[in-house]
Amino acid sequence: MSTPSAPATSATEEVAHAAVDLSTSIGSFHLPAPTMTASGCAAAGAELAPYLDLSALGAVVTKSVLREPRSGRATPRMAETPSGMLNSIGLQGPGIDAFLEHDLPVLAQAGARVVVSIAGGDPEEFGELAGRLAALGPDSPVGAIEVNISCPNVANRGLVFACDPGASRAVLEAVSGAVASAASASGHPALPVLAKLSPDVTDLVAVARACTDGGATGLTAINTTLGMVIDPVTLRPQLAGVTGGTSGPAIRPIAVRCIWQLTAAKRAGVLPDVPVVGAGGVASGADALQLIAVGACAVQVGTATFADPSAPARVARELEAELARRGVARLADVIGIAHEPGRGPR
């Protein structure tokens, strides 16, 4: 497996007292640090500024942006679960216009690198959003697009795209097509496109393959897993949305397994060698290292941010310490190491 190339320059500048080169990249998108926020877990990003330096993160991943403003669901929208939580927000957000007008400039101002998560009800909506973002050009802070295919397909009884290889592929085709047109029109390199996978499928690799066939240049794994909590008083579903997405450390073993499966498929040649961004239950540097060891080149920190708003930055510091303690000089040296008996530390 070829690990993503890691320019040795930037890391030592960006990460204080860096003994370890933590830089990584997702295609053409270079990150000085391997931790990001997770979509929907950092609002527009600026809310975290009091607790961490947005410009020192690998990237801020925005909550999923839609074409129109969206109110989201009724409340309750969350339930705490053992070592995790359920959420059912319903993609509340201001829509792409307001996002571009208000939210993105704040992130640019803060010096953040940005991954914009997009969602839609049909491939066209995804394509339109991707086109808007791709048209921003290289001066914008947007370094990649993450495609949230774990949202309901209006044309197919609300079945989420990510549970259907064909639908996933159609969405990725629309997105990558829009990104490619913008790139050829502008002459700038195309934005990397990450397809964000749901673990709630029988054959994860088949969906991932459909996404790369559709033009995804990277994968994010994993989104939440579908769960439910019954209210002890009403004996009815606790969330207004009935079911919700389970996140947090409870699902970390599932995330590690999914990233392992994707990386194993890449190593077996079943899946193209695209970068995988890990997400799911990361709350510490040691957790991040698990996801990296099975193949993630970068890691998103979601639910942990709710307990500790500095978590995305703290996890990077802890990861650095974990690697330094093992005598690892470059993050790139441990990406996917769990697949390689005999390689690496110890």
Added chain:
Amino acid sequence: MSTPSAPATSATEEVAHAAVDLSTSIGSFHLPAPTMTASGCAAAGAELAPYLDLSALGAVVTKSVLREPRSGRATPRMAETPSGMLNSIGLQGPGIDAFLEHDLPVLAQAGARVVVSIAGGDPEEFGELAGRLAALGPDSPVGAIEVNISCPNVANRGLVFACDPGASRAVLEAVSGAVASAASASGHPALPVLAKLSPDVTDLVAVARACTDGGATGLTAINTTLGMVIDPVTLRPQLAGVTGGTSGPAIRPIAVRCIWQLTAAKRAGVLPDVPVVGAGGVASGADALQLIAVGACAVQVGTATFADPSAPARVARELEAELARRGVARLADVIGIAHEPGRGPR
């Protein structure tokens, strides 16, 4: 939805100070109490005798029995995870002959009702095991067979049966065929057959439907969900078996969701009205009530037994208190209540 019939007689006798009728049934199999052990979490059952009264449980579910003795996997076989654990035991067991000769008589002696979990590498092995059990007749303590289809299909690259509707159906056909032959040969009623489902599928209801089409007269949901932990020292998979099954409270939201989906499908007429036995993360009476409210007629207590070997009995006592506190006289009155706005307490 019709709730399983609940004979009002036995419960008050069997459960001390019973204010609530906790009895339930799975087809012809009547249980004085709705909690069972979970397969693989109580060994042969007798190990728990110092900590609870085996005869007061709804049933003892045995670890999955195979045709031949099996050593299981190398160690480590477990990893603790946030609010859960991974296991990769590899179906260690003595094989059906030794089970019938040594283990079952001990359970009979203890007055336990028994659900025998069976596993195999092909439908024939399942069918043979079911035939052996069905031939025991009504004097044996065996009240039902649980078919562990979450084990690898030798004929299909080790893909687990439960991830493939066709393979699941073939296993259930073999089992129900063997049970039916034994019944018609003996004139005794056929043993209920529970198909134990894996949550690791895109379309749970489709697999459930394949099982009932194959002759399952009930369903158990859920088995463990596939997970993985990386050892912090070696940076290699911590389990000798690489991946393992995730269990415990961490997966309870997934179990509740799965039982909800099955029950909703029954109510919608998509699935026949067969009893569903719940499993997944139950550690208290309140937890059990969640699974029951979404449609489980009985509940298995697995991983919680490792922390508290009296858990299967304690959960029944706590459930009784939960129901009594709400003024519910019969367990049957709350089975599936989460689906019915306006019904039941409050």
Added chain:
Amino acid sequence: MSWPAGVQEAAEVVSARPVGAYTHLVLRAPEAARRAQPGQFVACGTGDSGMLLRRSLSLHAADPEAGTLEVVVAAAGPGTRLLAAKRPGDVVSTTAPLGRPFPLPAPGTPAVVIGGGYGAAPLPWLARVLTTGGSRVVGIVGAASADRLLGTSAVDDATALDGIADAVVVTTDDGSLGAPGRVTDALPEVLLELSELGEPAVYACGPMPMLRSVHTTTREVLGERAQTWLAVEESMACGVGVCMTCVLPVVDLDDDDTPTRMLRACTAGPVFDGDALRWDAIGAAPHLRGGALVPDDAVGAPVVGRAGGH
């Protein structure tokens, strides 16, 4: 934003003592103590690895000199049970101060501060600030029964409004202490009395049905002649504005189109203008236990047939 952002501190428990049915905790969190204003809250970790989310607690007091925050905890569920059981020397992970403080009225404005149960926790501090501003302040504290009361010297001196507010009225539903009835039964008389001094400001903290009743009662008694500031208690996952779980339908009173948006109680609140809350949508679905619906006219409200994602 005109108030300072929260800060994370590992706060040592300086003291812990029972107050009625509750636990009064003093936490050493010097930076938060320097910044905090009445109406703000602290998000506390439980210390249990299985319970990720912080628990929000109103600030009862902040002492910048001593570097301490004070809270009053009701053991409601597993997390608050752990917090209520903390002992001196234990360390609690805190993020504070969070949320918008109570807006203060023009100096001299008469005010009533109303608390239900532990909702009385922030009132003595608020009353102190108001009286310092020259307000006449009447306190009303109530609870279902005497053991759930807070804010009166009949329960505990150190957390009482007595001696701070100019008068304190106590009610209990069961009449076990003070006047039998609810806080809103005592409200009309207080409003009428105070309105003789000017248009009163009404501050309330407690469960949503109580807040609704405070708002309705105020409008019934004084028409539009009083502003209500209600500190809501929505279920919160993060407390810092990043999760969108704590939203409420709120009208933008400054916009002539008065659009309704689902606003975050943790950042836009927890103190809201009672006139801005969409009472028709709040608590409208009994099976959701006080959850709020999205009004059809809200910005981005669901279009029938269009399903939402998580």
Added chain:
Amino acid sequence: MSWPAGVQEAAEVVSARPVGAYTHLVLRAPEAARRAQPGQFVACGTGDSGMLLRRSLSLHAADPEAGTLEVVVAAAGPGTRLLAAKRPGDVVSTTAPLGRPFPLPAPGTPAVVIGGGYGAAPLPWLARVLTTGGSRVVGIVGAASADRLLGTSAVDDATALDGIADAVVVTTDDGSLGAPGRVTDALPEVLLELSELGEPAVYACGPMPMLRSVHTTTREVLGERAQTWLAVEESMACGVGVCMTCVLPVVDLDDDDTPTRMLRACTAGPVFDGDALRWDAIGAAPHLRGGALVPDDAVGAPVVGRAGGH
């Protein structure tokens, strides 16, 4: 089974004190205290809801009169860290006594008791029982460095073998206390000395590589003329025999076919006859950190090409 089953008790921490790098806890668990024998263990809940599984700790002592169990905890990971931080008055959920105790030799049999690190915890109690049975007992305790030592009065009197065993040898790998080297460096001389009194019994507790070395050394020095009883420390999920996670490949020495089975360390052990352990398969896969493989000749060993389920 010739020993009593475990019992579950909510055990109050009577005292907690540091002993070298470890914490010595006294737990009130009267029923377990009445039943326990040396070599058995207690499974302790951590009290944290995110860590489900109990932690196994060797019994250092059991006092049936006082109704107490004693353990020595090394803070290895998150769970033992919580246990090592318990304070008097805290309650620990316990199941004890678990596992098979050390088998006792014929009265008067000379014995050596060997412990590595906190592995020395059960030795004083065992030594007392052995000397009461007329054995001459020599203790050997060792550790990587002085701060990880236990069982010698150089560290702590109350948990030491001194005054119980007839002689105590101390070793440290770095020579910071006692003889430089490993416990097994000191073993040959002790074995030779004791073998003049009869065929000695060897009891050892500690990490698997140490147990292996004790067994090998004993066989090298005395041939078959000594029985080794080794208390293993396998990773355990339940401690009571229901999960099958703690297995080891063990030969059935009583069966002429000497079949190997994967036996549960919690119920068939933790004390095993050193001759019965399949040393060729134990710790054979370095990437599994001491895990044990299933020998090809084990009962029900995997047939190539047949995959197993969970």
